[in-house]
Amino acid sequence: xxxxxxxxxxxxxxxxxxxxxxxxxxxxxxxxxxxxxxxxxxxxxxxxxxxxxxxxxxxxxxxxxxxxxxxxxxxxxxxxxxxxxxxxxxxxxxxxxxxxxxxxxxxxxxxxxxxxxxxxxxxxxxxxxxxxxxxxxxxxxxxxxxxxxxxxxxxxxxxxxxxxxxxxxxxxxxxxxxxxxxxxxxxxxxxxxxxxxxxxxxxxxxxxxxxxxxxxxxxxxxxxxxxxxxxxxxxxxxxxxxxxxxxxxxxxxxxxxxxxxxxxxxxxxxxxxxxxxxxxxxxxxxxxxxxxxxxxxxxxxxxxxxxxxxxxxxxxxxxxxxxxxxxxxxxxxxxxxxxxxxxxxxxxxxxxxxxxxxxxxxxxxxxxxxxxxxxxxxxxxxxxxxxxxxxxxxxxxxxxxxxxxxxxxxxxxxxxxxxxxxxxxxxxxxx
Amino acid sequence: xxxxxxxxxxxxxxxxxxxxxxxxxxxxxxxxxxxxxxxxxxxxxxxxxxxxxxxxxxxxxxxxxxxxxxxxxxxxxxxxxxxxxxxxxxxxxxxxxxxxxxxxxxxxxxxxxxxxxxxxxxxxxxxxxxxxxxxxxxxxxxxxxxxxxxxxxxxxxxxxxxxxxxxxxxxxxxxxxxxxxxxxxxxxxxxxxxxxxxxxxxxxxxxxxxxxxxxxxxxxxxxxxxxxxxxxxxxxxxxxxxxxxxxxxx
Numbered sequence: 125x126x127x128x129x130x131x132x133x134x135x136x137x138x139x140x141x142x143x144x145x146x147x148x149x150x151x152x153x154x155x156x157x158x159x160x161x162x163x164x165x166x167x168x169x170x171x172x173x174x175x176x177x178x179x180x181x182x183x184x185x186x187x188x189x190x191x192x193x194x195x196x197x198x199x200x201x202x203x204x205x206x207x208x209x210x211x212x213x214x215x216x217x218x219x220x221x222x223x224x225x226x227x228x229x230x231x232x233x234x235x236x237x238x239x240x241x242x243x244x245x246x247x248x249x250x251x252x253x254x255x256x257x258x259x260x261x262x263x264x265x266x267x268x269x270x271x272x273x274x275x276x277x278x279x280x281x282x283x284x285x286x287x288x289x290x291x292x293x294x295x296x297x298x299x300x301x302x303x304x305x306x307x308x309x310x311x312x313x314x315x316x317x318x319x320x321x322x323x324x325x326x327x328x329x330x331x332x333x334x335x336x337x338x339x340x341x342x343x344x345x346x347x348x349x350x351x352x353x354x355x356x357x358x359x360x361x362x363x364x365x366x367x368x369x370x371x372x373x374x375x376x377x378x379x380x381x382x383x384x385x386x387x388x389x390x391x392x393x394x395x396x397x398x399x400x401x402x403x404x405x406x407x408x409x410x411x412x413x414x415x416x417x418x419x420x421x422x423x424x425x426x427x428x429x430x431x432x433x434x435x436x437x438x439x440x441x442x443x444x445x446x447x448x449x450x451x452x453x454x455x456x457x458x459x460x461x462x463x464x465x466x467x468x469x470x471x472x473x474x475x476x477x478x479x480x481x482x483x484x485x486x487x488x489x490x491x492x493x494x495x496x497x498x499x500x501x502x503x504x505x506x507x508x509x510x511x512x513x514x515x516x517x518x519x520x521x522x523x524x525x526x527x528x529x530x531x532x533x534x535x536x537x538x539x540x541x542x543x544x545x546x547x548x549x550x551x552x553x554x555x
Numbered sequence: 556x557x558x559x560x561x562x563x564x565x566x567x568x569x570x571x572x573x574x575x576x577x578x579x580x581x582x583x584x585x586x587x588x589x590x591x592x593x594x595x596x597x598x599x600x601x602x603x604x605x606x607x608x609x610x611x612x613x614x615x616x617x618x619x620x621x622x623x624x625x626x627x628x629x630x631x632x633x634x635x636x637x638x639x640x641x642x643x644x645x646x647x648x649x650x651x652x653x654x655x656x657x658x659x660x661x662x663x664x665x666x667x668x669x670x671x672x673x674x675x676x677x678x679x680x681x682x683x684x685x686x687x688x689x690x691x692x693x694x695x696x697x698x699x700x701x702x703x704x705x706x707x708x709x710x711x712x713x714x715x716x717x718x719x720x721x722x723x724x725x726x727x728x729x730x731x732x733x734x735x736x737x738x739x740x741x742x743x744x745x746x747x748x749x750x751x752x753x754x755x756x757x758x759x760x761x762x763x764x765x766x767x768x769x770x771x772x773x774x775x776x777x778x779x780x781x782x783x784x785x786x787x788x789x790x791x792x793x794x795x796x797x798x799x800x801x802x803x804x805x
Contacts, residue, residue, distance in 0.1 A: 161682035457667020548639035
């Protein structure tokens with residue numbers, strides 16, 4: 125101590141009513157720095173707390189990313205299967221048919237040209253769905269057949285079928301050809317080049333038969349479908365059913381996002397027809413989405429609760445340890461709200477650092493899965509697995525980070541509430 | 556007959572005292588005044604009287620020592636003067652302003668602006684540097700950063716710790732820590748400093764230094780000190796000593 129040091133000159137005590145002259149930003153920086161120092165007091169505890177928040181965040185992001193990838197895959201598959209939009213007569217969506225194509229579309233060529241004039245429409249594909257029998261001469265079995273335009277269908281849909289033998293259908297075949305589901309081909313002892321006979325009821329109710337040659341076999345990944353599925357051309361199907369009609373028109377758009385506007389537009393242009401979008405035609409998609417939303421929603425709630433408990437516990441310990449210091453700060457003139465805010469900032473920092481670390485882990489795992497693919501086992505009812513991918517969705521990341529930081533901040537705020545409001549005398553006497 | 560005017564009483568340092576410094580309740584605007592203050596504590600089913608009708612006022616610049624055995628009421632008076640506790644009955648005024656009826660936030664703001672505290676065990680914030688500890692009361696009162704830096708540096712120089720501004724409290728000796736605490740109490744130029752056994756944790760040499768410092772700084776700033784102590788060296792150098800026993804002034 126240096127007794128000769130001149131004492132600071134005093135302009136007088138600061139008035140309680142003196143206006144605050146420090147900037148709000150400066151105040152926040154001050155409190156944030158104070159909170160940061162406090163979180164570093166017990167580094168091991170802070171590290172564990174932040175690690176739990178990181179694990180929680182990573183788990184949420186990975187689960188959410190997996191769900192989003194699944195939704196996106198199912199949506200793409202559904203849209204690829206039916207088209208983004210499906211046009212048909214209203215009755216075709218609501219009523220059973222007494223005879224094949226009873227509710228089918230007529231004058232399809234003109235309708236296709238009108239639809240193709242829409243700027244969002246990339247392709248319009250007719251489809252004839254019918255059932256009947258397929259026979260190898262010794263054995264007959266039920267088939268669920270679809271007539272498509274082979275070249276356009278395979279070019280617009282890409283490799284939507286896994287060809288197991290032979291090749292896919294092409295337009296301009298010299299002889300009537302079909303593709304069979306793998307299990308159906310095995311049942312009929314058919315292979316590419318095998319002659320079979322299709323039997324079906326015509327639109328007049330009479331039976332008709334047609335000899336066809338197997339062009340190839342395929343699997344859809346669903347064994348039950350592969351036992352019955354037959355692909356052929358629209359022309360062959362119409363010849364077999366003796367009609368010019370098609371069951372529906374699948375409208376393929378340039379992007380998924382154009383679906384709803386195009387639906388409204390085409391619906392207005394064709395008031396006598398019904399325009400359904402892919403989602404309305406894909407109950408499986410809705411069911412999976414609802415199921416996953418519940419599963420992953422519950423998972424998210426559990427993770428959130430765990431993180432809140434961990435942060436609450438860590439902050440409670442930190443606050444109890446610092447009760448006397450809180451009393452000192454209160455005695456010095458710190459308002460309870462200021463202390464509560466400071467302690468909430470500590471929770472925010474712990475949660476924020478943990479959430480950022482968790483987001484980094486999730487990002488790395490998602491990218492690693494693209495570089496080192498991992499296959500999931502086949503889901504129930506399917507025969508092939510699918511690649512495990514995690515969607516990297518900025519909105520999901522932002523939402524999860526905000527949620528995690530918000531939860532940890534609120535948990536700290538709540539746990540600090542009692543202590544910062546306890547009588548200063550009691551806080552100072554705390555041991 | 557000649558009339559000899561009564562000399563104006565002064566502190567031992569020569570600073571004139573206001574009449575209130577002598578315990579008179581009728582004096583004008585003492586820094587703090589307690590009138591017929593009663594306070595009891597409950598310990599389970601037992602009611603313990605801590606203060607029983609205490610009258611006390613402290614004048615500007617006065618160093619007042621409260622002495623008495625444990626349980627005599629010293630700490631209770633400190634708590635009441637420091638606005639961190641409330642009386643069961645009686646009046647308490649700070650700067651002539653009654654504090655009765657003020658809510659917790661208003662009392663906090665009064666403490667922030669008018670009071671300084673020096674604790675027996677220093678009560679510095681360990682995660683703050685020496686400068687940050689001293690700066691904290693100024694930050695609370697909203698003093699601009701540039702002015703805060705100047706005042707903190709000057710106050711640290713005044714307590715002889717200019718070279719320790721960026722040290723953490725745990726790197727300082729007990730005497731140095733108490734000097735930081737005094738700097739923290741005085742930096743905002745309080746009306747009143749509450750000091751609870753400020754020399755109890757210090758050796759005699761350091762205790763003398765700390766007491767000198769409180770006298771010098773307090774007088775320079777015009778701050779009154781209310782000090783609870785058992786230390787006879789300290790009481791001998793205070794302006795006034797109030798002895799307490801069983802919650803009453805002797």
